[in-house]
Structure formats: C-alpha cells, structure tokens
Amino acid sequence: MAEPLVVFDNVVKRFGTFEAVKRMNFEIREGEFLAFMGPSGCGKTTTLRMLAGLEQPTEGDIRLAGKSLVDVKPHERDTPMVWQSLALFPFLNARENVEFGLKMRGLDKPTRRKKALDWLERMGIGEFAERDVNALSGGQRQRVALARALVTEPKILLLDEPLSALDAHLVIRMQGVLTKLQRELGITFVYVTHSQSEAFAMADRVVIMSKGEIAQIGSARDIYRTPASRFVAEFVGRNNIFAGSVNAAGNVETAAGTFTLDGKAKPGEQVSFVVAADVVSLSTTRPTATNSFTAQLISEEFVGSMVTLFFEAPGGTEVKVQVQERLLEGIPREAGETLWLSFDPSHAHVLKG
Ligand SMILES: Nc1ncnc2c1ncn2[C@@H]1O[C@H](COP(=O)(O)OP(=O)(O)OP(=O)(O)O)[C@@H](O)[C@H]1O
Structure with missing residues (x-):
C-alpha cells in the first residue's frame, strides 16, 4: 500500500x-477529512502548527508524501499546504484578499479576478466582493478567509475553527459547502474544532485528544458507539455511563438497576459501560426487554426534530434518551413523570480505563 499522505512518527x-x-x-490519508477535537489546551493547535511547519517537533518525525518535514521550510515543500487563517489583509477588499495568493503564483489579472469572484460566490458572499474587509461581519470575513485558502486549491488545507464566528444556520450551510468541495476537489482537510456536531458531521475520522495524547482516533460512529475510555465517553457527551460490580451470575449491579451485558463482564469485576442516548427505549409500562429500569423525567432539549430527554435514575444516575420527537406520541412528557427505560445488551459497550 502506498505511504499515507502524512505520517506523525513518535512526535x-x-x-x-x-x-x-x-x-x-x-497517519492522514490522501483526500481524507480529519478533525481534531479535545478540551482547551490539549495540543490540537500545536499539532496543526507542527504539520504546517510553524513549530518544530522536539522529538520524532513528520513525513509528508514520504519525505521528512523536519528542517524543511514551509516554502521549500513540494506538497502545497495552506493554513486557513482569519487574518485578512485590512488594506485589501474581499476580492483582492482572495486574489492575493493567486497573484503570488503569477496568475494573470483576468484569471485571478474570475477565480476570486467564483470562490466568493461559492461561499455565498459574492455581493461583498468589492467591500472593504473591515466593513464585513465576523462570519463574512471567515468566509472570505475560506475562499482565500481554497482558491489556490492546495493539496492539504489546515483549518483551525473556521466556522466559529458563524450563526448556527450558516454553520450548517457552510458544513455542507465545505464537505462537498472537499470531496469534489480531493483536498485533504485537517480541521480543528470545539464543535462535536461539526466534527462528527463532516469528518471521515475524528481524533479525540486529551493532555497532549490521542485518546481515540476513528469514525464518528466508532467514537460514539465504542468509546476507548471513560474520558472519550464523557467528552462525547451523548453517552450514558453506568458503573457497578459484576455479580456471580455475570450481571452488573449498578445504582440504577442490575443489567445483563451478554457475557461482556466477568463475575467479581468492577466495570463501567456506556449506552448511547439514541439506543435507550422509553415506555409507560414495564417492557419485556431484559435491561429495564425506571427513571424520573427532569427536562428536555430540542435540536431540530430530535429531542433529548434527561432523566434521573435511582442512585442519582443521569440518563439521556435521544429520540425523534414524532416517536414520542403517547409518552407523557411532564417533568417529574416516572417512565420505563430499557436497552438491549448488544448496545452496551464496556469501557477500558
Ligand atoms: N509557544 C508556547 N509556549 C509555551 N506553551 C505553549 C506554547 N504554545 C502552546 N503552549 C501550551 O501547550 C498546550 C497546548 O496548546 P494548544 O494551543 O495546542 O492547545 P489547543 O488544544 O489548541 O487549545 P484550544 O482549544 O484552547 O485552542 C497549552 O497548555 C498551551 O498553553
């Protein structure tokens, strides 16, 4: 198999x-969309800066298309990489900002102009092409910055929180625009974000970092369904975490109830396991399902047509249930209501560490 586009080797x-x-x-594969997430200060930006050549690793090697990057200046590389930066040139208008990189590459004026206008249009800000960048909103400036980075069609684009200044509805639209462009142009995106929904919606793989280390790397689905540790499970947030000791019959005795995990826990062990919020079922009467327990409804939260219900189970265990609102017909939704919750043993994932 060919060498991946980027390799971080003991960095x-x-x-x-x-x-x-x-x-x-x-490793980062060619054409991949890789997102870095993690608490503030965990090392995301430092990792990106090393890849960009703005910081040198103290130890280890970074290889780009098979060649070591250590001690190679960014402009001496043969794989074009662009850092999408919000720092626009204040003395140029939006179009001129986008044209700048093309000018540096020696493109003639009419071609530059056409490409710049085309990219501003794609970003939905064509009407502001001739406007001074200081007279644009934060979100509009962010889109000029994206156009400026994309217009040069780099092989790798490094993005650090590129959508953080946009309104919620624009974020969703720009996520769509960015993923479509990324696929069409085959550009490798390395993306740092605080937004889980952004990383999970857009990236092929997500890297969850904690205190300078990779806590897990995988698809959104892997990370959500099978978190590698309690840290990842808590960070992802949409998980329910249960803890208890395994009795002689192999069932886990937790504060919320005694649950079977289909042999995934050994008698005598102390275990923690997660059950994703969207695989917990709700009912008003005791279900026939194996793992059922009662809990009291505390509150609910809407995102589009999805609703997350927050419950308190015995022992103060917080349990979240995420469901399509239309599936809640006939379920009483007053705070304080006691309902039956259940989950299938196959959906329980035992945490390591
Ligand atoms: N030039 C520097 N000198 C000293 N410490 C630094 C330097 N740059 C970063 N750090 C420290 O390294 C750690 C990682 O910083 P980094 O900016 O990579 O974190 P991050 O995950 O991007 O955080 P955030 O989400 O807040 O942007 C932090 O504790 C930071 O204070």
Whole structure:
C-alpha cells in the first residue's frame, strides 16, 4: 500500500519542560477529512502548527508524501499546504484578499479576478466582493478567509475553527459547502474544532485528544458507539455511563438497576459501560426487554426534530434518551413523570480505563 499522505512518527513537542504533545503516532490519508477535537489546551493547535511547519517537533518525525518535514521550510515543500487563517489583509477588499495568493503564483489579472469572484460566490458572499474587509461581519470575513485558502486549491488545507464566528444556520450551510468541495476537489482537510456536531458531521475520522495524547482516533460512529475510555465517553457527551460490580451470575449491579451485558463482564469485576442516548427505549409500562429500569423525567432539549430527554435514575444516575420527537406520541412528557427505560445488551459497550 502506498505511504499515507502524512505520517506523525513518535512526535513530541515540549515548550521548556512542558510536554504539549506526548509521543503522537497517526497517519492522514490522501483526500481524507480529519478533525481534531479535545478540551482547551490539549495540543490540537500545536499539532496543526507542527504539520504546517510553524513549530518544530522536539522529538520524532513528520513525513509528508514520504519525505521528512523536519528542517524543511514551509516554502521549500513540494506538497502545497495552506493554513486557513482569519487574518485578512485590512488594506485589501474581499476580492483582492482572495486574489492575493493567486497573484503570488503569477496568475494573470483576468484569471485571478474570475477565480476570486467564483470562490466568493461559492461561499455565498459574492455581493461583498468589492467591500472593504473591515466593513464585513465576523462570519463574512471567515468566509472570505475560506475562499482565500481554497482558491489556490492546495493539496492539504489546515483549518483551525473556521466556522466559529458563524450563526448556527450558516454553520450548517457552510458544513455542507465545505464537505462537498472537499470531496469534489480531493483536498485533504485537517480541521480543528470545539464543535462535536461539526466534527462528527463532516469528518471521515475524528481524533479525540486529551493532555497532549490521542485518546481515540476513528469514525464518528466508532467514537460514539465504542468509546476507548471513560474520558472519550464523557467528552462525547451523548453517552450514558453506568458503573457497578459484576455479580456471580455475570450481571452488573449498578445504582440504577442490575443489567445483563451478554457475557461482556466477568463475575467479581468492577466495570463501567456506556449506552448511547439514541439506543435507550422509553415506555409507560414495564417492557419485556431484559435491561429495564425506571427513571424520573427532569427536562428536555430540542435540536431540530430530535429531542433529548434527561432523566434521573435511582442512585442519582443521569440518563439521556435521544429520540425523534414524532416517536414520542403517547409518552407523557411532564417533568417529574416516572417512565420505563430499557436497552438491549448488544448496545452496551464496556469501557477500558
Ligand atoms: N509557544 C508556547 N509556549 C509555551 N506553551 C505553549 C506554547 N504554545 C502552546 N503552549 C501550551 O501547550 C498546550 C497546548 O496548546 P494548544 O494551543 O495546542 O492547545 P489547543 O488544544 O489548541 O487549545 P484550544 O482549544 O484552547 O485552542 C497549552 O497548555 C498551551 O498553553
């Protein structure tokens, strides 16, 4: 198999004695959309800066298309990589900002102009082409910055929170625009975001970082359904976490109830396991399902047609249930209501560590 486009090989980054990135090993495939997520200060930007050549690793090697990047200046590389930055040139208008990179590459004026206008149009801000960038809103500036980065059609595009200044409805639209462009142009996107919905909606694979280390790398589905650790399960947030001891029959005795995990837990063990919020079923009467328990409805939250119901189960266990609102017909939704919750053992994922 061909060498992946990017390889991080035992990369460590220290600032003085502080280890911002601890021995990272991962690969990025050509044309992949890879998103980095993690709590503030976990090393996402430092990782991106090393890839961009703005920071040198203290140890290890980064290879781009099979060649070591260490000690190669960004402009000496043969794989074009662009850092999408919000820092626009204040003395140029929107179109001129987008044209700038093309001018540096020696394109003639009419071609530059046409490409720039085309990209501003694609970003939905064609009408502001001649406007001074200081007279644009934060979200409009962010889209000029995206157009400026994409117009040069780099092989790799590095994006650090590119949609953070946009309104919710625009974020959704721009997510669609970006993923479509990424696929069409075959550009490899390396994307840092605080937004889980953004990472999960757009990326082929998501890297969850914690304290300078990769906590998990995988598809949104892998990370959501089979989190590698309690940290990932809690970070993802849409999971219910149960903990307890396994009795002689192999069932887990938790504060919320005693549950069977289909042999995934050994008698005598202390285990934690997760059940995703969207696989918990609700009913008003005791279900025939194996793992059922009662819980009291505390509150609910809507996102589009999905509703998340927050429950408190015995022992103060918080349980979330995510369901399409139309499937809740006949289920009483007053706070304080006691309902039956259940889940199938096949949906329980035992956590390691
Ligand atoms: N130049 C530097 N000198 C010293 N420490 C630094 C430097 N750059 C980053 N750090 C530290 O390294 C750690 C990782 O920083 P980084 O910016 O990569 O985090 P991040 O995950 O991108 O955070 P955020 O989500 O808040 O942007 C932080 O604790 C930060 O304070």
